Amino acid sequence: AQTVTQSQPEMSVQEAETVTLSCTYDTSESDYYLFWYKQPPSRQMILVIRQEAYKQQNATENRFSVNFQKAAKSFSLKISDSQLGDAAMYFCAYRDQGAQKLVFGQGTRLTINP
Amino acid sequence: GAVVSQHPSWVICKSGTSVKIECRSLDFQATTMFWYRQFPKQSLMLMATSNEGSKATYEQGVEKDKFLINHASLTLSTLTVTSAHPEDSSFYICSASRERGYGYTFGSGTRLTVV
Numbered sequence: 001a002q003t004v005t006q007s008q009p010e011m012s013v014q015e016a017e018t019v020t021l022s023c024t025y026d027t028s029e030s031d032y033y034l035f036w037y038k039q040p041p042s043r044q045m046i047l048v049i050r051q052e053a054y055k056q057q058n059a060t061e062n063r064f065s066v067n068f069q070k071a072a073k074s075f076s077l078k079i080s081d082s083q084l085g086d087a088a089m090y091f092c093a094y095r096d097q098g099a100q101k102l103v104f105g106q107g108t109r110l111t112i113n114p
Numbered sequence: 115g116a117v118v119s120q121h122p123s124w125v126i127c128k129s130g131t132s133v134k135i136e137c138r139s140l141d142f143q144a145t146t147m148f149w150y151r152q153f154p155k156q157s158l159m160l161m162a163t164s165n166e167g168s169k170a171t172y173e174q175g176v177e178k179d180k181f182l183i184n185h186a187s188l189t190l191s192t193l194t195v196t197s198a199h200p201e202d203s204s205f206y207i208c209s210a211s212r213e214r215g216y217g218y219t220f221g222s223g224t225r226l227t228v229v
Binding site for chain 1: 155160205217219
């Protein structure tokens, strides 16, 4: 079964600085999707960024970008110019191309220090 | 676009009663919806996958007779917690998939407290 591991339970960063959240996954599949979701204190899950495994180019959404290393099965999230509103739990998630359900990591709690 | 509405946002019920939680996709048709349970400071635990017009598929360890899921239309799925007990108190979240690979839109969650 596929697994997703986030090895950093908590991270903190100074406002305006850059932080990288780690995620590794285990799969024998070649086609799949990877996601980062944000869960702020409101507990609403918000899609931050997604990556198709067949694409070599790393996905980018404004201040959020990923470093997708398929061979290493690594999918880290970089947040540039951190803002107070970025404070949240961040979950890495995986889905097989042919499957329906998401597999979530344990989450990383990100704190932004003003 | 891609909005999922979940109601109620919080509910308190007495032990032994049943409570229904609704999940609606407002601006798209969701052939598949998912129900999660989340304990404090933990990740989301998938309870079941519901496909429109068919029986839900429950994850191992989830009591299907306690957590009844109905997906009668392309825009509505319901989770009914039957004969609720205090240990069922938790945060329940639904999500819906618009199309494969696109990603999932989540409801805002329901905090259930059983007293």
